Amino acid sequence: METLTQLKKYSAELVDLHHTLALMQWDQEVRMPRRGAEERAWQFATLSALVHRREVSPELGALLAKAEAQKDGLSVEERALLRVMRRSYDQNSKLPEEFVSEFSRLTSQAQMAWLEAREQSDFAIFQPLLERLVALSRQQAEYLGYPAHPYDALLDLYEEGLTTAKVAEMFAELQAPLVELVKRFAGRLTPLAFAEPFSQPGQEQFAEHLLQAMGFDFSRGCLARSPHPFTTTLGHHDRRITNRYAPRSLDFIFGALHEGGHALYEQGIDARLAHSPLDDGVSLGIHESQSRFWENVVGRSRPFWQRFFPELQQAFPAQFASLGFEDFIRGINAVTPGLIRVDADELTYNLHVLIRFEIEKGLIEGSLEVGALPGIWREKYRQYLGVEVESDADGVLQDIHWSHGSFGYFPTYTIGNLAAAQIWEAYKRYDPGFERTIAEGDLAKIREWQGREIHGHGSIYLPEELLVRVTGAPLAARPFLAYLEEKFSTLAG
Numbered sequence: 001m002e003t004l005t006q007l008k009k010y011s012a013e014l015v016d017l018h019h020t021l022a023l024m025q026w027d028q029e030v031r032m033p034r035r036g037a038e039e040r041a042w043q044f045a046t047l048s049a050l051v052h053r054r055e056v057s058p059e060l061g062a063l064l065a066k067a068e069a070q071k072d073g074l075s076v077e078e079r080a081l082l083r084v085m086r087r088s089y090d091q092n093s094k095l096p097e098e099f100v101s102e103f104s105r106l107t108s109q110a111q112m113a114w115l116e117a118r119e120q121s122d123f124a125i126f127q128p129l130l131e132r133l134v135a136l137s138r139q140q141a142e143y144l145g146y147p148a149h150p151y152d153a154l155l156d157l158y159e160e161g162l163t164t165a166k167v168a169e170m171f172a173e174l175q176a177p178l179v180e181l182v183k184r185f186a187g188r189l190t191p192l193a194f195a196e197p198f199s200q201p202g203q204e205q206f207a208e209h210l211l212q213a214m215g216f217d218f219s220r221g222c223l224a225r226s227p228h229p230f231t232t233t234l235g236h237h238d239r240r241i242t243n244r245y246a247p248r249s250l251d252f253i254f255g256a257l258h259e260g261g262h263a264l265y266e267q268g269i270d271a272r273l274a275h276s277p278l279d280d281g282v283s284l285g286i287h288e289s290q291s292r293f294w295e296n297v298v299g300r301s302r303p304f305w306q307r308f309f310p311e312l313q314q315a316f317p318a319q320f321a322s323l324g325f326e327d328f329i330r331g332i333n334a335v336t337p338g339l340i341r342v343d344a345d346e347l348t349y350n351l352h353v354l355i356r357f358e359i360e361k362g363l364i365e366g367s368l369e370v371g372a373l374p375g376i377w378r379e380k381y382r383q384y385l386g387v388e389v390e391s392d393a394d395g396v397l398q399d400i401h402w403s404h405g406s407f408g409y410f411p412t413y414t415i416g417n418l419a420a421a422q423i424w425e426a427y428k429r430y431d432p433g434f435e436r437t438i439a440e441g442d443l444a445k446i447r448e449w450q451g452r453e454i455h456g457h458g459s460i461y462l463p464e465e466l467l468v469r470v471t472g473a474p475l476a477a478r479p480f481l482a483y484l485e486e487k488f489s490t491l492a493g
Helices: 002-030 034-055 057-067 076-093 096-119 124-145 150-158 164-185 200-214 251-267 284-298 304-315 325-332 349-365 370-385 411-430 436-437 443-453 465-469 479-490
Strands: 221-226 231-235 238-243
Touching: 002 034, 002 057, 002 076, 002 096, 002 231, 002 238, 034 096, 034 370, 076 096, 076 251, 096 124, 096 411, 096 465, 124 150, 124 238, 124 349, 124 370, 150 164, 164 349, 164 411, 164 479, 200 221, 200 304, 200 443, 221 251, 231 251, 231 349, 238 251, 251 284, 284 411, 284 443, 284 465, 304 325, 304 436, 349 370, 349 411, 370 465, 411 443, 411 465, 411 479
Parallel strands: 221 238
Antiparallel strands: 231 238
């Protein structure tokens, strides 16, 4: 027990250090002046190296070995703590400190270069840094090791056990049915268009209103603005969201619902797991299931807007006072192949992710070169979605992920979509009157169920184990495709 006490104390120190790094990251993306970018990059490099030193110290290795030798009498939570810390220790021990420092410094620089390149719609500004990030990511894969393909090592960082072959199999099962659904429903629902711009204060106020309705606790979190929305954790009682606002877009609604889903997961983790590595979502796939659940399954549903559409009309009369409810519901679900992933409808969204998967796989295996990306991006969007990419900003520069060095992240969005559909089936079995629950605005009932079944466990269970506990089945495409078929058939009459 003394060994476990020491291990918990050590892990709490590492959690504090990682939250400090997260605070620096949040500040960089939200408030930091641009001329501070170079100094911040070196700060990241210095602190990341110091943290890495603690993560791979012989002291920690000895504590883990001693605790593992005594694990027969440990609780489920304590065994999970050992599992998570062992996985982290083994991964970090394969990475040299110099590599960790350089990778951290480069990603900090790359984020500012990406922002400038996106603003000017000029990939050439970002290209040199992206080339170095791809080279470092290839090196990272070699350090970590992989079963069959170098991309496996990077996928595993975000979804334990995920491989290139599994992702390819997932998309092979999805691609043909999705293409057929897009052909059937594209153009059947009229998208919304707004002549009058939304005021930014009005957008921020309505986004906050929806977050409060979902149950986001503003005493334990906040909402800020950034070029690309994200959610981060700075402590058990400090879960932060960012959103973005455009004058003639509903991004402010669906971005808030998406990031709110992430934040509810984090805020719902049981307090007994605070200040430990278990105080976190178990994987990005499960995390994305929560964000996509709230953004799409709930947030684009008829019952949800039966409750909130009158308030939207009141908040923005110039845009919505004369718009009929049915036209609104059809508009927010319109199937329109487009350029932007975060604006994509539910039928085309995973084709955006497929494009990114194929590009990342090629970059990491070396069959694609960074300089060719704008052209490859245009070609794939023409092939998969039938649209023409006319600018780098709406093409290869639209996502922030590569500037973070986050190769292997994108497939978790599709995993999240599949898992969200299975979780929705499980919730409907629990609450047969789900339509009335949502229409009456009783979103707490959904949140509390998620808290019991998913959120409260943090990282105690492995992703697949958790999904089976909640839904009774491992990840599968069938529930997601059935959900889409039923939803869009009904919408299209």
